[in-house]
Amino acid sequence: MRSKSATAAPEIEALIALLAKVPGLGPRSARRAALQLLKKKDALMLPLAAALAEAADKVGACSRCGALDTQDPCALCANPERDDGLICVVAEVGDVWALERAGAFRGRYHVLGGVLSALDGVRPEHLRITALLERASAAGVREVILALAATVDGQTTAHYLAERLQPLNITISRLSHGVPVGGELDLLDDGTLFAALQSRRST
Amino acid sequence: MEWTDHAIVLGARHFGEGKLVAEVFSREHGRYGGVVHAGRKNQPILQAGNVVHCGWKARLSEQLGFFHPLELAEPHATKLLDDATALAGLSSAVALIRGAAAERQAYRQLYDALMVLIEAMPDSEIWPALYTRFELGLLAALGYGLDLTRCAVTGENQGLAWVSPRTGRAATYDAGAPHADVLLKLPAFLVDTQAELQPGDVADAFALAGHFLERRVFDHKGEGMPEARRRLIERLGFAGRL
Numbered sequence: 001m002r003s004k005s006a007t008a009a010p011e012i013e014a015l016i017a018l019l020a021k022v023p024g025l026g027p028r029s030a031r032r033a034a035l036q037l038l039k040k041k042d043a044l045m046l047p048l049a050a051a052l053a054e055a056a057d058k059v060g061a062c063s064r065c066g067a068l069d070t071q072d073p074c075a076l077c078a079n080p081e082r083d084d085g086l087i088c089v090v091a092e093v094g095d096v097w098a099l100e101r102a103g104a105f106r107g108r109y110h111v112l113g114g115v116l117s118a119l120d121g122v123r124p125e126h127l128r129i130t131a132l133l134e135r136a137s138a139a140g141v142r143e144v145i146l147a148l149a150a151t152v153d154g155q156t157t158a159h160y161l162a163e164r165l166q167p168l169n170i171t172i173s174r175l176s177h178g179v180p181v182g183g184e185l186d187l188l189d190d191g192t193l194f195a196a197l198q199s200r201r202s203t
Numbered sequence: 204m205e206w207t208d209h210a211i212v213l214g215a216r217h218f219g220e221g222k223l224v225a226e227v228f229s230r231e232h233g234r235y236g237g238v239v240h241a242g243r244k245n246q247p248i249l250q251a252g253n254v255v256h257c258g259w260k261a262r263l264s265e266q267l268g269f270f271h272p273l274e275l276a277e278p279h280a281t282k283l284l285d286d287a288t289a290l291a292g293l294s295s296a297v298a299l300i301r302g303a304a305a306e307r308q309a310y311r312q313l314y315d316a317l318m319v320l321i322e323a324m325p326d327s328e329i330w331p332a333l334y335t336r337f338e339l340g341l342l343a344a345l346g347y348g349l350d351l352t353r354c355a356v357t358g359e360n361q362g363l364a365w366v367s368p369r370t371g372r373a374a375t376y377d378a379g380a381p382h383a384d385v386l387l388k389l390p391a392f393l394v395d396t397q398a399e400l401q402p403g404d405v406a407d408a409f410a411l412a413g414h415f416l417e418r419r420v421f422d423h424k425g426e427g428m429p430e431a432r433r434r435l436i437e438r439l440g441f442a443g444r445l
Contacts, residue, residue: 023220024220026220116434118214118294118297118298118301118429118430118431119214119216119251119301120216121430123430150281150284151246151250152250152251152252152280152284152290152293152294155284155285155290156287156290156291156294156434159287159290159291159438160287160434162287163287163438163441177284189247189248189275189278190275190277190278190281191247191248191250191253191275191278191280191281191282192247192281194278194281194282195281195284198285
């Protein structure tokens with residue numbers, strides 16, 4: 001039975017409602033996306049449905065690092081050419097992808113699953129900290145890089161982790177804060193300029 | 204309805220995709236929430252502890268409203284990012300305000316006390332003691348102030364060394380000594396600004412303020428003490444500053 005307000009069949013409305021929950025889409029753009037999918041059923045909708053089903057079936061979190069992949073351990077953890085002595089700690093899987101895009105890191109990753117947050121009630125036990133401590137205490141680990149956001153929550157988490165990792169006697173480092181590449185000083189906010197001056201280095 | 208004021212940022216959380224709900228603590232208007240556009244400009248500003256110059260507007264006063272303009276006045280949070288203990292102190296103070304202060308009610312003295320505390324945080328020697336004074340100020344602002352002016356038994360105003368965990372009134376050392384096992388210690392620096400800080404004073408002050416914050420404020424609300432406060436005490440202990 002179609003409700004008075006619904007303009008399409010319940011199946012289409014359900015599709016629109018689900019699409020509207022995808023990041024980047026609102027109700028209007030979900031309606032447009034649904035329409036496009038229905039118009040291009042063979043070329044777009046069915047392959048998308050198959051891809052979604054396959055991803056839902058095969059993709060899972062890596063038991064070592066927490067990143068997403070179709071294999072466990074994930075391709076990054078299984079790659080023998082990566083440096084086992086370096087562990088880069090990130091908050092979310094998206095951060096792993098960002099660092100991989102940059103291509104600047106050849107070690108292993110560890111995804112915490114978020115950051116400590118008083119506002120959101122995220123406590124240490126909600127994050128993959130115990131797993132990190134186990135990995136960092138393994139023989140051969142030389143350095144843990146805390147690649148967490150330059151926010152109060154991100155740095156609170158970084159300090160907490162540094163404190164927990166300290167007894168392991170390994171190098172603990174963090175990403176530097178400051179002037180972005182292509183950034184002009186007069187356009188930077190005061191906080192970033194302060195951080196940049198604090199973490200200046202001799203040339 | 205609208206106002207413009209300086210305010211201390213208490214935090215921000217995502218609201219949908221392109222927006223944030225920010226919470227600030229202003230001197231003249233108290234704790235206020237409002238919607239802000241998320242983005243590269245606003246997210247660095249909305250770090251807890253930063254001081255902003257903001258305008259708040261809503262069609263009706265009971266609406267959530269939105270902040271515009273929102274400009275950074277003092278990047279205190281950024282200055283403290285590298286100091287683990289100060290950052291823990293900042294998070295705890297902000298969590299206490301968020302958890303205890305009523306919305307849209309001005310607490311001018313509390314605002315001033317929080318500002319003094321945040322400005323003192325780069326000085327690691329003095330701020331932990333100041334922090335405990337801030338907590339006692341919070342209790343007073345909420346109407347649960349302790350009476351530390353004179354002894355509840357003798358009426359004397361010198362040599363105060365204990366506080367009753369039930370009434371929140373002070374007692375001199377001699378008057379309270381027979382009940383030392385049930386009384387809370389009152390560090391001298393909390394009653395005499397000239398008193399030198401002794402080892403253990405900060406821990407005693409945390410225990411004193413924590414006892415009353417828990418029983419008089421957070422238990423009444425059905426909430427536990429903020430996790431950030433527990434982490435601060437742990438962090439101060441780790442840094443050997445309790």
